[in-house]
Amino acid sequence: METTHKTHHRLLLTGAAGGLGTALRERLKANCEVLRLxxxxxxxxxxxxxEIVLADLSNADEVDTMVRDVDAIVHMGGISVEAPFAAILQANILGAYHLYDAARRHGVRRIVFASSNHVTGFYKQSETIHADHPPRPDGFYGLSKAFGEDLARLYFDRYGIETACVRIGSSFPEPRDRRMLATWLSFDDLHRLITACLSTPVLGHSIVFGMSNNAVTWWDNSRARHIGFVPRDSSDVFREAVYARTQAPDLSDPAAIYQGGAFVKAGPF
Structure with missing residues (x-):
């Protein structure tokens, strides 16, 4: 049985009603004395x-109240799919700014920012990339997460707020399709990754790909070894079942060519 050290007194989890927030609600209590949702x-x-503090990320005053008196933040809030730019702007871009500026005002020193593999969705599935590769967003959603990563870097360079930008792959109970055999991140490995980000002695501004120990992968996490994340789960145990229920990909389909999958074809709105 795993033992998780309580690294913070009060930890804030945003987006706590979403899919990943729901999966983390009980798990993150192992990391703190009080979990603010x-x-x-x-x-x-x-x-x-x-503790429950309802807030709309586009509302600066509500975000300020949400962040007050917390020691660290796990930021899962915002829109998590491709959407019209106006909605993305409010929730993901303006919302990220409100969060970081509230963190600055209230002295929060560490944030785990839920970035996304869609920051690099227009790299090909035949490529292996690492954190130093330039962003190639596959839509407005990926673009907003690239903005969030740059915002986090600014707030680290200027104000010393450490951030782990976690480029989450596909975090579900099990892989849903063949693409997810490369991108899958189990809920337990997601918690292990967040735990590592909260507890590593020196985080700085770091980019880490959120994936389990999958045999097939497009992402190299060698730039994030200082975080200490060691995934224990793997999509490999689901491979036979996934192949049995899915068709071979059409290699002329952009969703099968690019790492972003169907996101590269979403919209226009």
Whole structure:
């Protein structure tokens, strides 16, 4: 059984009503004494060792209240799919700015920022990339996450706020298709990754790809060894079942050519 050291007294989880937020709600209590949960709606009643602060990321005053008195932030909030730019702008771009500036004002020193593999979605599936490769967003969503990574770098260089930009692959109970055999991140490995980001002695501004120990991968995490993330799960145990229920990809389809999959074809809106 894994033992997780409580690295912070009060930890904030944004986007706590979303898919990954729901998966992390119980797990992150191992990392703190008090877990503050935030989303716009849908959190229910606070459970033991929980606080609930509802907030819309586009509202600076609500975000300021949400961030007050926390020691670190796991930022899963915002829109997590491709969407019209106006919506992305409010939730992901303006929302990220509000979060980081509130962190600056309230002295928060460490943030785990849920970035995305869609920051680099227009690299080909035949390529292996690392954190030093330039962004190639596959849509407005990926573009917003690239902005968030740059915003995090600015707030580290200027104000010393450390951030792990976690380029999450596909985090579900199990891989849904053949693409996810390369991008899958188990919920337990997601928690291990966040734990490593919260507890590593020196984080700085770091980019780490969020993936389990999959045999097939497009991402090289060698630039993030200082974080200490060691995935324990693997998509390989699902490979036979995934192949049995899915067709071979059409190699002329952009979704099969590029790492971003169907996101490269989403829109226009």
């Amino acid at each position: 935030s989303d716009r709606t849908g959190l229910g009643a606070a459970q033991p060792r929980e």
